[in-house]
Amino acid sequence: MTELEFDYLRAYLKQRSGLALTPEKRYLVESRLTPVCRRFGLATLRDLVGTLKVARDSAIEKAVVEAMTTNETFFFRDRTPFDLFRDVLLPQAMARRAGQRRLRIWCAAASTGQEPYSLAILLQEAGVKLAGWQVEIVATDLSTEVIEKGKLGLYSHFEVQRGLPVQWLLKYFTQIGEQWQIAPSLRSMVDYRPLNLLNGFEALGTFDVIYCRNVLIYFDTPTKADILGRLADRLGPEGALLLGAAETVIGLTDRLSPNPQHRGLYGVAAPVVRAASPVAPPVSQLRVAAR
Structure with missing residues (x-):
């Protein structure tokens, strides 16, 4: 070449x-x-x-x-973003949404589905706390091939060994030959859709939590800034955006601000209120004051 x-x-x-x-x-x-x-x-x-x-x-x-396209992924990857979801983001979102009893989560660049299914497991583990709630996980990826694998929810022994606790493997998966398939109840929680992040995604609606991890690192600076600005538009009031450990919004957009307590967590930045410029007194008053 x-x-x-x-x-x-x-x-x-x-x-x-x-x-x-x-x-x-x-x-x-x-x-x-x-x-x-x-x-x-x-x-x-x-x-x-x-x-x-x-x-x-x-x-x-x-x-x-x-x-x-890099499709590296595994269950509960980096663990911290999922502990944060279980312990902080989910309780906060439920408190905000108590009137509507509806939660929406978006996994952008979801690859073969381990990330959205990890969140689905945590939601299932929440049990009665979410009884009567409508919870939707939207999973998107550029590759239709990995989307089809995600829909099927069928993983090799090596794939389920990476990050998935054995008690949840036995609880939520069924062994089929040399592979393991996630339970239908969890597969039904995830709505897979093909999506190129370079294109518009307004039709997806707004979300309480967005995971867009370990994909921006492959883009140049203008592309990162553009995508981050449009992700901010998809966050509902007090919504949360999680990026990968090597990713940040700093220097790219003023639409999002980092959470000082949790690395990798971002929210919609408060609008900047600029002080009004002082109004100069009329020329006649200046002349009076000078006498």
Whole structure:
């Protein structure tokens, strides 16, 4: 793959997914897109670039973008954001929503579903506290392939070992051959939808809690700022946004402010009230005062 071909693929992926690839990521492009070439009968990456330039093959375009999307995830990843949900965010949201008895949670870039299902488990564990409540978890991702896996809720032994306590594995999963499938009651709590964060997401409505973790790190600064501003629009009053440990809103947007007590937690910033400029007295008064 030549430098020109690599530059074309970088620009192509940036336009369609927001992925900002640095020059040292050339090896990643080659390793992930070579299987795409084989799948579509293309001999080299040069042939793939040529096809992308001249043909509008949606299957190839989709395969290229999805191959480059990082889908690393596991149950209760980093643990702290889930303890925070159980101990702080859920009780606060329930207090705010006691009149409506309705909660909405959005997992953006949900990958194969471990994050939304982790939240679903915590909601199930809340038991009678949520009796009579309408709770909706919306899970979105750019990749339709991982969305389908999430809907199925079927995971390998390795996947359920990563972060999932054994008591919850036995309580909420059924073993099917070499795999484990999450309970239908939990699968029904999650509404999976394909979504590119570069596009508008106003139609999703507003949410009490938004998880958008470990995805902004792949975008450049203007893209991060744009997405964060639009995420702020999707937060309801006193709603909460959780980002990954390596992500922040500082220096990117004034629409969101960090929570001083919990790292990675952000809320809609209070509007800045600017003091009115003092009004200068009329010229006639100035003349009187000078006498």
